Amino acid sequence: MDVRAYIEANAAGFLADLKEWLAIPSISGNPAHDADVRRSAAWLAGHLNEIGFPTVEVWETPGPPAVFAEWPAADPAAPAVLVYGHHDVQPVEPIEEWDTDPFAPVERGDRLIGRGASDDKGQVLFHSLGLRAALAASGATAPPLTVKLLIEGEEESGSPGLPDLLRHNADRLACDVIVISDTTMWAADVPSMCTGMRGLTEVELSLYGPDTDLHSGSFGGAVPNPLHAMASMLAGLHDDAGRVTLPGFYDDVVPLTEEERRLFAKLPFDEEEWLRTAGNSRAAYGEQGFSTLERVWARPTAEVNGMWGGHTGPGGKTIVPAAAHAKISFRLVAGQDPAKVQRSFQDYVDANTPPGIRAEVTLGAGGFRACFSPIGSPAVRAARRAMERAFGTEVLFTREGGSGPEADLAEILDAPLVFVAVGLDSDRIHAPNEKVEVPLLLKGAESAAYLWEELATALR
Amino acid sequence: MDVRAYIEANAAGFLADLKEWLAIPSISGNPAHDADVRRSAAWLAGHLNEIGFPTVEVWETPGPPAVFAEWPAADPAAPAVLVYGHHDVQPVEPIEEWDTDPFAPVERGDRLIGRGASDDKGQVLFHSLGLRAALAASGATAPPLTVKLLIEGEEESGSPGLPDLLRHNADRLACDVIVISDTTMWAADVPSMCTGMRGLTEVELSLYGPDTDLHSGSFGGAVPNPLHAMASMLAGLHDDAGRVTLPGFYDDVVPLTEEERRLFAKLPFDEEEWLRTAGNSRAAYGEQGFSTLERVWARPTAEVNGMWGGHTGPGGKTIVPAAAHAKISFRLVAGQDPAKVQRSFQDYVDANTPPGIRAEVTLGAGGFRACFSPIGSPAVRAARRAMERAFGTEVLFTREGGSGPEADLAEILDAPLVFVAVGLDSDRIHAPNEKVEVPLLLKGAESAAYLWEELATALR
Structure with missing residues (x-):
């Protein structure tokens, strides 16, 4: 038999x-x-x-x-x-x-x-x-x-x-x-x-300005606003080509081989259908020079998972807030060391924290290679x-x-x-x-x- | 008498x-x-x-x-x-x-x-x-x-x-x-x-991506993330000289006269002491070419008062979030029309919303001239x-x-x-x-x- x-x-x-x-x-x-x-x-x-x-x-x-x-x-x-x-x-x-x-x-x-x-x-x-x-x-x-x-x-x-x-x-x-x-x-x-x-490693960034929320009439425009600094630092994590800007981020990445790319491309991929499964996302977007499947499967990312600071309740509150926070995770690909990526993020923060702002990076536990x-x-x-x-x-x-x-x-x-x-x-x-x-x-x-x-x- | x-x-x-x-x-x-x-x-x-x-x-x-x-x-x-x-x-x-x-x-x-x-x-x-x-x-x-x-x-x-x-x-x-x-x-x-x-006008910006939070492993790096778009749009509100980038923002501003600047400068201003009253802010920062007092009293501002989106609770959650939000207020000076500044913000959002992101601007009531x-x-x-x-x-x-x-x-x-x-x-x-x-x-x-x-x- x-x-x-x-x-x-x-x-x-x-x-x-x-x-x-x-x-x-x-x-x-x-x-x-x-x-x-x-x-x-x-x-x-x-x-x-x-x-x-x-x-x-x-x-x-x-x-x-x-x-x-x-x-x-x-x-x-x-x-x-x-x-x-x-x-x-x-x-x-x-x-x-x-x-x-x-x-x-x-x-x-x-x-x-x-x-x-x-x-x-x-x-x-x-x-x-x-x-x-x-x-x-x-x-x-x-x-x-x-x-x-x-x-x-x-x-x-x-x-x-x-x-x-x-x-x-x-x-x-x-x-x-x-x-x-x-x-x-x-x-x-x-x-x-x-x-x-893909692997994974996580960090949390907190930026601190004044000790307490300040009245934006009395102080706005003359002291650094942690939310502005956060926006700049997070915006700076990617360049115009959708690449992550952390120093050395791509150094250890094992590149896709031509054979792998050829075989990925043979898969009958319907991007419209995929966008529907992606919560009806309205467009594909990512690192230039790679297909959607390559981006998701074989390219590393920096993703802001959460961000908060200042007044987030109903109505207005005209303040310069005391602090801003963000949770960021990195999907990693073969060759990348989670601990090295975390160190690189710390370096990025050190190099990009504007005067008058104090930054605190909390490194997530281990993560996955x-x-x-x-x-x-x-x-x-x-x-x-x-x-x-x-x-x-x-x-x-x-x-x-x-x-x-x-x-x-x-x-x-x-x-x-x-x-x-x-x-x-x-x-x-x-x-x-x-x-x-x-x-x-x-x-x-x-x-x-x-x-x-x-x-x-x-x-x- | x-x-x-x-x-x-x-x-x-x-x-x-x-x-x-x-x-x-x-x-x-x-x-x-x-x-x-x-x-x-x-x-x-x-x-x-x-x-x-x-x-x-x-x-x-x-x-x-x-x-x-x-x-x-x-x-x-x-x-x-x-x-x-x-x-x-x-x-x-x-x-x-x-x-x-x-x-x-x-x-x-x-x-x-x-x-x-x-x-x-x-x-x-x-x-x-x-x-x-x-x-x-x-x-x-x-x-x-x-x-x-x-x-x-x-x-x-x-x-x-x-x-x-x-x-x-x-x-x-x-x-x-x-x-x-x-x-x-x-x-x-x-x-x-x-x-x-100063006058005041307020807006709220919401950016929407996927219908629901997405798993960042399955989708991260290949669809637009509303928090990234928010960071870029807020970071872009100011240029490197600390000036607000909204089109036409300064057009109607009544400039300070030399006489006013001279009289402001006569005030016995102690910046260190002022920074202490500003919640122990660590540095003065604002529009280049103006003193701290001029910035606070006579120059218009764009201030992010609050920002939120994605996972903001304890621990990590590796998502591409469905939405991002920010509250922004503008302090205005003589000559500026609150309604015109709101329209200019709407124009800025229209011009800078990346593909795949839907933007919604809520204009605050009236405001003050x-x-x-x-x-x-x-x-x-x-x-x-x-x-x-x-x-x-x-x-x-x-x-x-x-x-x-x-x-x-x-x-x-x-x-x-x-x-x-x-x-x-x-x-x-x-x-x-x-x-x-x-x-x-x-x-x-x-x-x-x-x-x-x-x-x-x-x-x-």
Whole structure:
């Protein structure tokens, strides 16, 4: 029985298992659901035991528990792969916007509806089906390389304990490549692989003028106004070409290759439609010389997220305010060091604070480095082949503009990332009526089934 | 008996009267004191009757009542002067910071302490003593020109009813010059006259981008951010020389004369001390080519009073915000039309709103025109001579950076303003422990006594 036949034969059982797991409301962000998150970990551990993983452990953390499992290759010299995912889910509010009970998963045509169906229980569980299919098809009793799983329980709460968990268990988690199954494809009929996520670092700037708000009649026009200074400093963060002006900001940026740009350009991108999803934005705008997708996926940004100062209530109040504040975040791309960007912002502030204004920069905690998988790397090429075999068509490349704990995985475990995932942007993750396309989940299982042999060959 | 002797002889009675009036808590901003404001009007009307004004009327308004009085000159062809002041007072909070009961006025050395002592009851009442002194010294039974008084009861509440009151009673109030006794001198030993107040007009600017806040990972760097646009538009309101960039902003400005600049420069101005009063501002800053006093008194400004948008709470929120807002006010000087400045701001916004951003300008109501008394005008020269006779020294010129109803008086009654006042910036008006310097009040009375003959001569 080949991989595809095995998956078809076992699809109903796979869905029944998934529905059982989805029924557990493992909302890590709500302490009232602590026991549910633990039940979710126990359910997964039981399932992995059942399908034959020789080692399955529930790892306690200061927060919700993670599940670790390992299925060693027959050959102790074979490479090891770590699959990362999470078993916790987002809250379900606003509950009144759900058409069904978020924790009573239902199938509607090709769709399975329920919280966690796409993010991330469905995508974790296709690895179980994929591995069983691979073993069934090859007749082997062990995968061609050692397969490890780390399925954490607090990703939806920002993975605060993950770096420590990784560091404390680095030996157990040691691997040659990390497979991430927690992202999306371009479209159901345009399979693609994510090859990077942007990093993130945050700062807050406060500017102080007079000790108290001043009467603008008595003093206006003769003392510096912190709001004017703030406007100038924030306006100066970008030049006319939409480039960030921080000294050295682009120095370490790994540029897009011509090959990547060519493959991005092959994606059937409808900018009008994209603008609609961007809250009906009226125009695309960004760094000159780059397409919208390049801007979002592969170029760093400086974004003012909030700004306030002076009188912000109803009516007028003619003051020179005492202070102005702004929150600014930087999306980073491969090569950029969050700490260096923060230092550069501090330098910019030092150089641009006008006389009479006192500036205070508060650096946000750590932030995320960007993560990046070069499309020519052996692991990415192997994973792409696996997906192309499953989907029967060319697999394109995308990136994610957002940021997550993936960079921690790559950095702490010192292994490259590959993204094998079949979610869609239309899956409504983090929103009411989350769903997953069942045919895509099964293609995910098929991709995962081929992945082990492709990786084993590539990494040999 | 000459004017000075009369005033000395009647100083004790004058102070007793003033203390009686100050004991009435005529706080127009607090409805609980409505009856007190009416008592205050009645007290003044009774006092003016008592000292011989042939006509005394309490004028009802939709708000607190005003007091009108008229003492016609013997010669029906003589010019008329209107004295403007107010009998309402500021609230007294924070009451715990008063060393004495604000409505139980007490003398401490040369000072009389109590709410309204300087602003404005003391300065209204010195006209009563001055007029009596002038009549006693000349032996006449009527002043040399017709003296009218309009003492309103809601100045501390923004004089909302004053324009209508002036329009409805324009015939009764008709005059050749308006005397304002509600400002300050440079210092007790540097008598001065105010010759102008700045005008004011306000606008609010809202900039809209996406319909809702967007995730800055998914969209940041590829759609316009309203906070960036706001920073640029506000930063662009001033050029590097500190000049306002609105088209035509300076076109109608009446420039300072060399004589005015020379007289301003004679004032003993200590910039370090001034910066301390400016909330310990760390530096003076403003339009290049002008001194601090010129900037505050005689140059127009654009001041951002408040600005807000995006995430302003604790912690970070990585969004491209849907909107940004700012409140901006303009201090105006003689010649500038508030409505024209508002139109110019609208033009600036239209010309500088970047693609993808929708701008909405809300124009503030009316605002104030600046008021201005050229130092070479006959009325100002006459009033200056009167003050110089009283003080025995050169009277210098100042202006006020703030804005008030005085421009309405000049415009509606179509008469020039002169400012004869003896308050000090250290009188703590609007603050706890308001006081007035009694010797200055008596100099005010003496100035007022000379004023009528000086004006009668000048206006003949």
